[in-house]
Amino acid sequence: MSPRLALINAHLVDPASGLDAPGALLIEGERIADLGPRLFNDGLPPGATVIDCKGRVLAPGLVDMHAHLREPGQEHKETLATAGRAAAAGGVTTVVAMPNTKPPIDDVAILEFLQRRARDNSAVRIEAMAAITRGLEGREMCEMGLLAASGAVAFTDGEKSVANPRLLLRALAYATTFDLLIVNHPEDPALAEGGQMNSGEVSLRLGLTGISPAAEIIGLERDLRLVEATGARYHASGISTAESVHVMRRAKGRGLRASAAVAPHHIALTDAAVGDYRTFAKLSPPLRNESDRQAIVAGLKSGAIDIIASHHAPQDQEGKRQPFAQAKVGAIGLEIMLPVALELARDGHMSLIEVLRKMTVAPAELLKLDRGALRKGGPADLVVIETRRRWRYDADLSRSKSKNSPFDKRDMQGHAALTLVGGRVVFDAERERAYSFGPERLDG
């Protein structure tokens, strides 16, 4: 018989079913055998290993649909192994890799190579999006049908927006053949060209070329018109402006099959984080101003924004220790996505179950993955969440190979206490020699 693992004294939170109650969960082998408020009322099953959750939240493991894993090609920044460890520490049990590797994931052979490397090296499940266009060059469509048949969960050119509207129109139309998801970075490339950060008082003060909010709004509006013309499934990989939230709400009102994600950075930070040329805060889309940030939070609450995704983008020191204009774009995010998202519940913007929905069942459904739920027979991908403990994030202690985070030294509240993938513990905060997020307790 498969090994049994009983998680008791848990606060079960399952956005898929709406379950939000004290209870327990039983794992047999790699799957959830049973769960519920009254489970084990008649005693524990014989031979089961027991984990006492001590009243903590037990939720489906997080599904992060936007991460740059850098393997193959840039293993000095990140590998599937290091990204897997960072994900596990962040409560993420499925990571979706972006295709902008070297070479890019634009071909079945490369996709299968990545899948094999992921199985062998990563503590968590890794899925991949494939490129929309060959070489991410924005000219010719990839073999989307064949790539999907080999397991590509969606199609995107990553941080590059598909610039040519006719090509995107055709990609969207073709994708409807197999009901594939097209993911685009909504940005008008001509408007954003040369831009380094949000255009506004901070960019003027620093003398940096700004990226107008209009670049994103026009990109998003354009994409949605093409979605309307084709009926395709579309996902905006990351939005940052207040107006984008309204654009998404209106698109949903028109019945479009469109969704949008936001990165933790845009939930919690503004362009003030750039300060005096902090290149760790150089992101795409750029950090915007406080009213945009508040609109993003409101958009998560209203449902205009469906998903929180880490936008994990490791960069090495050399890439970031540069004049701002020369510095590489992006920040690591796998470990801090959950803590930052938990702030939304702590500060009363949303309930915990609604926050978790954005990182579990919502992305899983979009990607048609049988994950992100507490379901009998489903995979035992789980996270136990400590919501009360306060701690300070130290990016130097990150499990990611890169340390580029604008959240470095930020006070956080809550984190993954225990992460399981397929019934196997891949992260246990109590067993970490130093709880490497920062052993420092700010209070009891």
Added chain:
Amino acid sequence: MTLVAAESFPHRHLLGISGLSAGEIQLILDRAEGYAQQNRQVDKKQALLRGRTQINLFFENSTRTRTSFELAGKRLGADVINMSVATSSIKKGETLIDTAMTLTAMRPDVLVVRHSDSGAVELLSQKVECSVINGGDGSHEHPTQALLDALTIRRRKGRLAGLTVAICGDVLHSRVARSNILLLKTMGATVRLVAPPTLLPPAFRGFGVEVHHDMRKGLADADIVMMLRLQLERMQGAYVPSIREYFHFYGLDYAKLAVAKPDALIMHPGPMNRGVEIDPEVADDIDRSLIREQVEMGVAVRMAVLDLLARNLPNLGPVAAK
């Protein structure tokens, strides 16, 4: 308001006007005033920086700023060398940090740095052990230019507080404009910016200045008209339709100057594009134009900055020679 000069200059670097108090600016200007006198003597040489090494590290082409810093250093007795990096190491893939590490190993006392990227000089200053003077970084700051402009104005008008200064032209890309805005605001002047919106986004109001798109309104009753250089590549349809149209609406000529105060003076950081942002007649009007005096004051101001920073340099004796 009587402004009292600060008694000391507690900074290791001069990276920008941002972060300087009114008293510290006053101190630099007062010190520069003395050097301006001295520079008109036959013997201009002092020994204050004897034994010190000053490297002028220019990642961007410059003739007048580099020469000005070179003269300033030499007149104070420093050994000065010039390095143009624009064409050498960077093309070989060496990063700014690598260059900084290489140079710091040569133990200079002062680095004067110009770079085409905003923030690059500050980044470099974090990685070296000597004093760093910003000789202009991207569109960010050019502090010695603002200081020499202030000295020039003060010598002619006797003060900075209460004056109205109109800064006209490509404000968006201008480090000279940013440093001048910060300095003039700190010293109590009223600052107006004048340019078409493509070169002057309205968000500049956040600096506490007036934003004008009409030259006549911007220049009305101004004491000082400061013209900025417009790069030719920005003139040909990208930010303004043509040189002809730009000059028509924003070029400084006597007709537009007529709305300023009768004794208004004209400044330009150079090099000028005659017939683009300024009518040659106006530029060369010796009663109105301060352009030559600005260049002269440049050397004095840079000597003052070197002087004040040098006083904070560690006195490297034999002990430190390990």
